[in-house]
Amino acid sequence: MYDVIIVGAGPAGMSAALYTLRANLSTLVIGKDGGALEQTDKIENYFGTGGVISGKELLEKGRLQVENLSGEFLTEEVVAIEWAESFTVSTQSNKYDAKAVIIATGNKRNTAKIKGLDRLEGKGVSYCAVCDAFFYKGKDVGILGSGEYALHEAMALNGLVNSITVFTDGKEISAEFPSDMKIVTEPVDEITGEEKVSGVRTKDGSEYKLDGVFVALGTAGAGELARKLGLPVENNRISVNPDKSTMIPGIFSAGDCIGGVLQIATAVGEGAEAALSAIKYLKSLNK
Numbered sequence: 001m002y003d004v005i006i007v008g009a010g011p012a013g014m015s016a017a018l019y020t021l022r023a024n025l026s027t028l029v030i031g032k033d034g035g036a037l038e039q040t041d042k043i044e045n046y047f048g049t050g051g052v053i054s055g056k057e058l059l060e061k062g063r064l065q066v067e068n069l070s071g072e073f074l075t076e077e078v079v080a081i082e083w084a085e086s087f088t089v090s091t092q093s094n095k096y097d098a099k100a101v102i103i104a105t106g107n108k109r110n111t112a113k114i115k116g117l118d119r120l121e122g123k124g125v126s127y128c129a130v131c132d133a134f135f136y137k138g139k140d141v142g143i144l145g146s147g148e149y150a151l152h153e154a155m156a157l158n159g160l161v162n163s164i165t166v167f168t169d170g171k172e173i174s175a176e177f178p179s180d181m182k183i184v185t186e187p188v189d190e191i192t193g194e195e196k197v198s199g200v201r202t203k204d205g206s207e208y209k210l211d212g213v214f215v216a217l218g219t220a221g222a223g224e225l226a227r228k229l230g231l232p233v234e235n236n237r238i239s240v241n242p243d244k245s246t247m248i249p250g251i252f253s254a255g256d257c258i259g260g261v262l263q264i265a266t267a268v269g270e271g272a273e274a275a276l277s278a279i280k281y282l283k284s285l286n287k
């Protein structure tokens with residue numbers, strides 16, 4: 001059981017880790033990659049770098065700083081966060097428990113411009129298998145996605161629904177789906193249905209009759225993780241209080257995933273605020 005798990009190893013997550021570690025809290029940082037900084041060649045507007053620095057170099061320095069304080073890092077993709085007495089953070093192959101969680105997963109949104117997707121949201125199009133699986137008991141469903149996150153969603157439905165068809169929308173499959181799940185690699189043309197989902201049509205004109213479609217494209221982002229927890233999400237951003245706490249005691253969020261000024265300086269500041277709030281929260285548990 002960690003005191004704090006930080007999901008996201010960008011400036012917000014690493015800044016938060018510096019604070020929780022210095023408060024003597026056992027801290028695990030899980031990040032699937034270098035986030036937005038990895039795509040940034042030149043940063044000229046962040047304090048203390050002596051001029052221009054690359055995103056990669058800034059990340060390396062940040063990580064070293066966290067490791068020097070005995071912070072633990074894992075390169076894994078988080079697919080769900082569950083809430084009972086404490087929190088369980090799941091990756092495809094592992095589960096980690098913590099008393100508090102800071103979500104700092106950045107701003108990347110995995111959307112697909114597929115006809116019918118937005119219109120049928122809540123009418124057979126779902127973004128959370130764990131939340132909605134029960135409504136599809138004995139029915140035929142589709143999963144839109146091709147990776148570990150899609151596999152996680154599929155497994156939440158497996159055994160409960162009648163059949164699962166995985167639509168990769170033209171992508172290569174990158175996770176090991178059970179052999180009884182049908183894989184369709186043809187790009188998706190439309191999620192069909194008037195009042196509710198009736199199926200999926202692919203670009204080659206094939207029609208698949210379905211009762212529901214679960215969207216699990218790319219990686220679980222802030223919006224998806226928050227939805228699973230039942231946290232309010234606006235425009236795919238997690239809604240937070242001024243101290244970066246959320247509606248769920250023990251869950252905090254910071255950085256690009258809460259919106260605002262999407263810059264390193266703000267992410268670092270918000271990471272610090274989220275960590276200070278988490279420290280306060282953990283102290284209140286021990287009273």
Ligand SMILES: Cc1cc2nc3c(=O)[nH]c(=O)nc-3n(C[C@H](O)[C@H](O)[C@H](O)COP(=O)(O)OP(=O)(O)OC[C@H]3O[C@@H](n4cnc5c(N)ncnc54)[C@H](O)[C@@H]3O)c2cc1C
Nearest residue numbers: 008009010012031032033035036078106255256262263264
């Ligand atoms: C091309 C480009 C140039 C930029 N230039 C500048 C600049 O010059 N100056 C400036 O101040 N800002 C710049 N920015 C913005 C800046 O990079 C971001 O504001 C900042 O990185 C946000 O930090 P963050 O920690 O919130 O998110 P990110 O840096 O995006 O980090 C998110 C972290 O979450 C992880 N993650 C996401 N989902 C999961 C999951 N499911 N499981 C596990 N880990 C997950 C990612 O792997 C990553 O580690 C630029 C951004 C881009 C894209």
